Amino acid sequence: MRFILLVFINAFAVGLSIACVNFYFQHSWQHFFITLVISFALSFLAFYYLFQRYIYNKIKLIYKLIHNLKLGKDLKEALGEKLSDDPINDVEQQVRDWAKEKKKEIDTLKEQERFRREFLANISHEFKTPLFAIQGYIDALQDGMMLEDPELGTQFLMKASQNLDRLTFLIKDLDEISKLESGQIPINYERFDLTTLVKEVLESMEDKAVAHDISLVFKEKYQHPMMVKADREKIRQVLVNLIDNSFKYGKAKGQTNVRIYELFETVLVEVTDDGIGIEEKNLPRVFERFYRTDKSRSRKIGGSGLGLSIVKHIIEAHQQTINVRSTEGLGTTFAFTLEKVKTAM
Incomplete structure (x- = not known):
């Protein structure tokens, strides 16, 4: 377990340091090993208590909250459930997974935003082109084109009708896509x-x-x-x-x-x-x-x-x-x- 190994390494480092200082003054290997064992044992107990109380339990609680709330469980259930005995490693993995998941979500949102902007620009252009054409033909007809040049006026009416057909097809296709996406159009096998x-x-x-x-x-x-x-x-x-x-x-x-x-x-x-x-x-x-x-x-x-x-x-x-x-x-x-x-x- 990482927690025990961490406590062991820190306790051994403290015990070795104290034993070396004692050896420097006593010049006795017997005193060196006795000091090493005693200081290691005391340091191990002290570090174990401190790590357990102030670090390990805190990390374990954080891990429980991350793990359970990620699964959609409420706070009481998250605090009451017994989970892994190695929360440090689990927290690290959970954070890595969480970071990857969030990066994917951000990339997806950016792609959707790009698609939305392009879609709005495209649909605006697709509608604007025939609408402006229709408006131009109708304005010309209102200004007396039909009376001045009936043949040209008839051509303008035909072109306006063609642009109306284009708008109709566009709206029909948009409506069909919307219904296909929402499942409103059934597939008749x-x-x-x-x-x-x-x-x-x-x-x-x-x-x-x-x-x-x-x-x-x-x-x-x-x-x-x-x-x-x-x-x-x-x-x-x-x-x-x-x-x-x-x-x-x-x-x-x-x-x-x-x-x-x-x-x-x-x-x-x-x-x-x-x-x-x-x-x-x-x-x-x-x-x-x-x-x-x-x-x-x-x-x-x-x-x-x-x-x-x-x-x-x-x-x-x-x-x-x-x-x-x-x-x-x-x-x-x-x-x-x-x-x-x-x-x-």
Whole structure:
């Protein structure tokens, strides 16, 4: 025990010092050893009493309070419980653990504060841009634009309507994320053929792919059914968002590939483009709300900036995982898993 060892060392040091002084005057080894034993014994008893009364018991009480209050116990219970016989070592470990825990909490709070500031700045910009545009078009119409130039006035009305649609989509996406986070949107599990769903999504997005001059590829080998257990409509939304994202950041005359891999208990789905790619430093943040790796280009191609965040929330609500890998200038792959339906033997 550290406490006994500490008392022993201090008592031996005092006893040895007194014995040496006695030997200096008496020049007798017999007196030296007798003095050493007696002074050591008396010092040991004195130090033991003093350490026990004024140090050890105090530290033990502090340890009990730290340990028990950390567990959420009240003060009476904390004082009445018998704990470790080596509180000095335990206090040291408790303080180390406490310091590590607090450092993690501080780092988390700093990260949350950074995210909060960026989120507020981003959402302010996302709302401000269409609102100012709408305000400008309406002011022009109020100043008589419709009477002076009906054709231009009609164009202003159409642009104002488009900006209103953008605001509507933004609010809808924010509301959906909020409900996903709070669990207000239930996951309606059902068994369905993932291959069929992928084909449906690709067919529905064919016109948009043509408009972006991008080819959709889903290999012929995916002809057999791939049964999964998930919310079919939400997985459709995931596929639509990922494929739409590949259009925004793909290159002209490029390809978007959808692949399915059968694993042991899950099915892996990959959506790959051969576009501009993402810098490695930006990869950890691509699923954040409103985070855009290329802000100038993203503003031009539109979108609420919430698509990937919604995708992540949907997949995690299924208790599954999603990740991204990318090479700048070569393309990006988003991959997520779904629960596979086990076929009867």
